[in-house]
Amino acid sequence: MLKHTLSVLVEDEAGVLTRIAGLFARRGYNIESLAVGPAEQEGISRITMVVPGDDRTIEQLTKQLYKLINVLKVQDVTQVPCVERELMLIKVNANTSTRGEVMQLAQVFRARVVDISEDSLTLEVVGDPGKMVAIIQMLTKFGIREIARTGKIVLPRDSGVNTEYLKLLETIPSYS
Structure with missing residues (x-):
């Protein structure tokens, strides 16, 4: 089932998030x-959510969201070229024999070491959701103690450039 990313602008009032979560x-x-x-305007908040469902289901949810008080705009940005980011803190086992390797991996992923102890490192990672999955896979062999992730945030690209499409083009061999 496809995961849809919805960007919802709401009036910043008590109970808005509760009503939206209740609807779902x-x-x-x-x-x-x-x-x-x-959001960019005072008194307005942006809610970004990832929801599994087909196009018909998401269309119905969008209509229901618009019926809620305080909902100003709902946009399904799943197929829209966007900048996507998440923040993750990840605590990994790292003793003196493995610390160097963990730090090298952190460098590759442009992660920052934000805490260090005798037997662990805590890294801060910012990037698209695919980057989060990749670094988790690479760090699993050391032993992951804890993970805290934000939800995904997105903004449409004014340039209209679809970076996912560009990544696909880079993987297709050129025979010129």
């Missing part, structure tokens, strides 16, 4: 990722 819960839909924060 009553209909039996799961919100896989949720991030809320102030």
Whole structure:
């Protein structure tokens, strides 16, 4: 099932998030990722959520969202060229014999060491969701103690450049 990314602008009022979460819960839909924060205009917040579902389901949810008080705009940005980011803190086992290798991996992923102890490192990683999955896979062999991730946030690209399409082109061999 396709995961849709919805960007929802709401009036910054008490209870808005509760009403939105309740709408999803009553209909039996799961919100896989949720991030809320102030938008560009004072008194307005942007809610970014990742929701599994087909196009028809998402269309119905969008209509239901518009019926809620305080919802100003709902946009499905799944197929829109966007800048996507997440923040993750990840605590990994790292004793004196493995610390160097963990730090090298951190460098490759442009992660920052934000805490260090005798037997662990805590890294801060910022990037697209694929980067998060990749670094988790690479660090698993050392033993992951804890992970804290934000939800995905997105903004459409004004340039209209689809970086996912460009990545695909880079993998196709050129025979010129």
